[in-house]
Amino acid sequence: MLRLSHARVFPRSFTAARSLLTTTRLSTDAVAYARPLPPGALPAYDLAVELINGDAAAKRAKVERLHAELEKTGEDVEKTKLEKALEKLEIESEINLPEVRWNFKNGLLDLSKPVHRHMLERSWRNEGRLDKLMERVYQMHVVPDILPELHPTLDLRVNFSLALTSEEVTPLSKSPVNLEDVEPGVFLGPEQTSKPPTLKAQVYHTDTRLYTLLMVDPDVPSPATKSFHTYVHCLMPNIPLSVLETSITLPTSSSDSALQYVPPHPQQGTPYHRYTLLLLPQTSPAPLALSALPSREAFDVRAFVKEHKLDGPGGGIFFWRGVWDESVSKIYQEVLALPEPKYGKPPKFDPYVDEAGNRSRKYI
Secondary structure, eight states, X not given: OOOOOOOOOXXXXXXXXXXXXXXXXXXXXOSSXXXXXXTTSOHHHHHHHHHHHHHHHHHHHHHHHHHHHHHTOOSSHHHHHHHHHHHHHHHHHHTTOHHHHHHHHTTOOOTTSHHHHHHHHHHHHHSSHHHHHHHHHHHTTHHHXXXXXXXXXSEEEXXXXXXXXXXXXXXXXXXXXXXXXXXXXXXXXXXXXXSOOEEEEEOOOSSOEEEEEEEXXXXXXXXXXXXXXXXXXXXXXXXXXXXXXXXXXXXXXXXXXXXXXXXXXXXXXXXXXXXXXXXXXXXXXXXXXXXXXXXXXXOOHHHHHHHTTOOSSOOEEEEEEEOOOTHHHHHIIIIIOSOOOBOOOOOOOOTTBOTTSOBOOSOO
């Protein structure tokens, strides 16, 4: 009986070319793009490159015509439309070029170029980072507990490693986490967050815009209401950000317009706390002037956002979780200068115990 093999048979020249392409892809020593296959090694590849280059050249010609048309247009709505169309066409003219894709894959980015900005934002939105963030934001009810909704337009990253000692990076009995690029929703020990993190807010607009940063804890117990209230750990308005200006340094001292960073201090006997960073765009180009700094205790995020018109579209969000350990006592003593509270479930009512704690006899 004749048995048919399911293995595919390729021409010898195709096999050799495919091997050469694989070897080239695995090489990480290259510092500049080089065509992976020499002309003639694989005719199909040559035709694909020719087609891509032809399409790019045709679109570049349209870009030149749009540039000339834009120079003749005044400051009006029509000019704004032309600028958007021009940027879209510039992206389309370069996004399929092998060199552009190779540079992006190898981290050789020039964010002054529309195509690199577009690819960076597309990677953030489509390759899992934004999905993981929002999945955990909704799973842990950060939204809607703090704000009714938020649709991020920037990639907010948190780095706690720069200011910590080796002992603080991985305290005893703590599972190690990546403190250089913290994952949303992970547990961090109070020692690991005792110093302000360095933040990177990757926005995708070229112009400089102002943002306000809030760091809040919505899980602080309130004995008066027998519920929880929100505590402000940091408030910082008027942060200038652009695609090339992304670093944020948190204030280490309070001023007329900012509240310094207070390290997380989850109270003993409470469930985990959700330490949340909100980076909200200011709708006005003028700096935000706070008439008075809010109280850290019982802070109303929604009212603050509405009052200062920070409820525009977009922004950024990030959070991690924390629970009490022995190091919290040091924060209360040295940073807050307050007695450390302790919480727990109220004792179960026993009808047979009097006010003095004496149990009455069951039978008389």
